[in-house]
Amino acid sequence: MNRSKILGLAIVGAGAIALSGCASIREPSGYIVDATLLQSVQPGIDNEQSVVGTLGRPTFESQYGEKTWYYVSSTSGRKPFVRPRIQQHSVLAVKFDQAGNVVSTEQSGIDKVVYLSPDGDATPTLGRERTFLEDLFGNIGAVTQPGVGPGQ
Template identity: 65%
Template sequence: MKAGKVLGVAAVLAAALAASGCSAIRESRGYIQDPTLVSAIQPGIDNQQSVAATLGRPTFTSQFGQPTWYYVSSVTGRRPFVSPTIREHSVLAVSFDGSGNVVAAEQSGLEKVAYLSPDGDETPTLGRERGFFEDLFGNIGQVGAAGVGGGAGPGT
């Protein structure tokens, strides 16, 4: 009877351990937004210095056009041995005018995420396609050929 109880407890523990290994892993990435701080940004009142003091450094800034700071945050979830999926996504875009004053603060979410599906495992490139044997034997006769230079020893 004792051995049966021990086996039963061991089976329950093994099942609990296996179930916990299949639970989703949740990861926060990027800027962690505080709704109170985000709502404190007021167009026409704040400037770049006050936004930096309130929200901190942006995730990235615009390179062209109107100066804009982007604060990006994502929460991903994944099961063991599976690629992560985006559960929550938020982008706060704070736009400034030429003198550094806030013009607008807009928030967008998962609806603006663009999902890309790559074309297989290869990156398309320009140029000619080379086969296996061209790659293998393509340089024969190229190194040290007449007129190319290099192939001879010193003093020649």
């Protein structure tokens, strides 16, 4: 091979390596979705035990209201040195009755994702703002003696 062909191949190789560094990085997280398993959960037939056996433990459970298990899956993509963005997102909500039987299942996608951007550096709260010195010396004299005060 002559010298110009070797130099040309080296430049093409270096360009390919440089471009591969700019490729998007896919990062899956959460529950790994299997469409066959999702369709196998049937309202009126399955209960908590069978759902755990089929889908595994949920990503999280509802704390208030009717008992609901959520299976959350996301795939984000990002280029190097850029903040990741969600490309795919799905949530399977399995609702149960008081006896632990499946009442309904609902699947939602990326259309329900909300992007929040905070407003400013501080979250507004009720009450007055205190200075550093007020925080530092504010409790002097407010501490009661042992055995004296509320709940004693």
